[in-house]
Amino acid sequence: MSVLVGxxxxxxxxxxTIDKITFAIAASIVIIGAIGVVMSRNPVHAAxxxxxxxxxxxxxxxxxxxxFLAAVQVIVYAGAIVVLFLFVIMFLGVDRxxxxxxxxxxxxxxxxxxxxxxxxxGLLLVGINTKWAVGAHSVAGPAAGQPGGDVEALGRSVxxxxxxxxxxxxxLLVIAVVGAVVLARRPKAPVPDEEPVRATAAEPADxxxxxxx
Amino acid sequence: xSLGGQWYLALSMVVFAIGxxxxxxxxNVLVMFMCVELMLNAANIAFVTFARMLNDIGGQALVxxxxxxxxxxxxxxxGIVVAIFRRRRSTTADDLHxxxx
Numbered sequence: 001m002s003v004l005v006g007x008x009x010x011x012x013x014x015x016x017t018i019d020k021i022t023f024a025i026a027a028s029i030v031i032i033g034a035i036g037v038v039m040s041r042n043p044v045h046a047a048x049x050x051x052x053x054x055x056x057x058x059x060x061x062x063x064x065x066x067x068f069l070a071a072v073q074v075i076v077y078a079g080a081i082v083v084l085f086l087f088v089i090m091f092l093g094v095d096r097x098x099x100x101x102x103x104x105x106x107x108x109x110x111x112x113x114x115x116x117x118x119x120x121x122g123l124l125l126v127g128i129n130t131k132w133a134v135g136a137h138s139v140a141g142p143a144a145g146q147p148g149g150d151v152e153a154l155g156r157s158v159x160x161x162x163x164x165x166x167x168x169x170x171x172l173l174v175i176a177v178v179g180a181v182v183l184a185r186r187p188k189a190p191v192p193d194e195e196p197v198r199a200t201a202a203e204p205a206d207x208x209x210x211x212x213x
Numbered sequence: 214x215s216l217g218g219q220w221y222l223a224l225s226m227v228v229f230a231i232g233x234x235x236x237x238x239x240x241n242v243l244v245m246f247m248c249v250e251l252m253l254n255a256a257n258i259a260f261v262t263f264a265r266m267l268n269d270i271g272g273q274a275l276v277x278x279x280x281x282x283x284x285x286x287x288x289x290x291x292g293i294v295v296a297i298f299r300r301r302r303s304t305t306a307d308d309l310h311x312x313x314x
Contacts, residue, residue, distance in 0.1 A: 016216065019216045020216060023216050023220060023221075027220075027224045030224065030228060031224070031227060031228065031231070034227075034228050034231040034232065034251050035231060037231075037232075037235060037244065037247050037248060037251060038231055038232075038234060038235035038238070038239065038244075038248065043241060043243050043244055046243075046244050046247055047243075047247065050247050050250060050251070053228075053251065053254065054254065057254050057257065057258060060221065060224075060258055060261070061261055063216070064221070064261050064262060064264075064265045065265065066261045066264070066265075066273055066276070068273075069257075069261060069273055069276050069277070072277070072280060073257075073280070076280050076284060077250070077254075077280070077283075080284065081250065081283065081284060081287050084287055084288070084291060085243065085246070085247065085287070085291070088243065088291045088294060088295060089243060091295070092294075092295065092298050092304065094241075094243070094298075094304050098241060100239070104240075104307060108237070108238060109238050111237075112234055112237035112238045113234065115233075115237065116230050116233050116234045116237070119229075119230065119233060120226060120230045123226050123229075124226070127219075127222065127223075127226075137267060137268075137269050137271075138269050138271035139271075140269060140270045140271035140274060141269075141270050142268045142269065142270065143264050143265065143268050143269055143270040143272075143273060144265075144268055150270070150273065153270045153273075154270055154273050154274060154277065157270045157271065157273075157274050158274050158277060161271075161274070162274050162278075165278055166278075169278055169281040169282070172281065172282065172285050173281065173284070173285055175285075176284075176285035176286075176288045176289050177288070179288075179289045179292065180288045180289055180291075180292040183289070183292035183293055183295070183296045184292055184295060184296070186299075
């Protein structure tokens with residue numbers, strides 16, 4: 001990245017031009033992807049649009065010298081989370097178009113837009129009235145100018161200053177895995193007030209389950 | 214030199230707003246989860262921007278933890294979706310009104 005900037009800097013004048021172009025392209029990718037997630041009828045298309053957004057965010061991370069986080073963003077988000085989404089979509093067989101034109105609740109969309117605009121207005125007010133980037137520094141240390149780059153700085157802070165939160169996330173992940181396994185397990189014995197034979201658990205059982213509730 | 218942080222913060226705000234809007238208007242639970250991911254990513258952009266503006270690695274460390282929480286949330290959330298789909302044959306939030314008073 002910096003090599004590219006260095007090579008192109010004499011051509012385009014200042015280096016910040018490159019930064020502006022990078023930001024413009026990445027930001028438009030992010031926003032188009034985000035709108036695509038909300039607007040697409042097919043959940044698979046929404047998941048692919050989410051991948052687009054995540055790659056754009058990764059580019060923005062690189063543009064802000066967060067190289068390690070950009071790599072993690074691509075590996076964890078695009079490589080694991082979206083694959084999990086797609087896996088569940090395909091597993092459940094819900095990868096078909098849905099009608100998003102109709103509106104079951106009458107005032108839901110106008111109300112949602114008003115609420116979001118209010119939120120944005122609040123954020124804008126805070127942003128305009130507050131002096132950003134002031135205040136005390138954390139004890140984690142500086143981000144730029146470290147000998148090992150952002151990877152070493154991040155690693156040192158995660159394994160020293162933020163060691164306890166790091167251990168807590170380990171516990172959180174174990175709990176999440178146990179919870180997912182418990183949720184995904186099929187009950188072996190039928191629930192007492194349901195029918196004793198749960199049939200084949202395929203489509204015919206649906207009506208029986210609905211009645212049993 | 215890098216672009217000013219306010220551009221990144223404005224983008225973060227826009228992405229957060231789109232994610233919140235999608236969460237409020239979409240009915241498919243899976244797409245609602247994706248909108249939550251959008252909002253988390255907007256927060257991540259803001260964290261990285263502040264880490265650069267303040268020259269403080271703490272913001273980047275926080276993004277690291279947000280990633281872990283997002284992964285855990287998706288795993289449990291999709292597990293719940295699969296469990297509900299087994300009973301109700303639907304991933305639409307409107308069909309899940311058993312808890313309605």
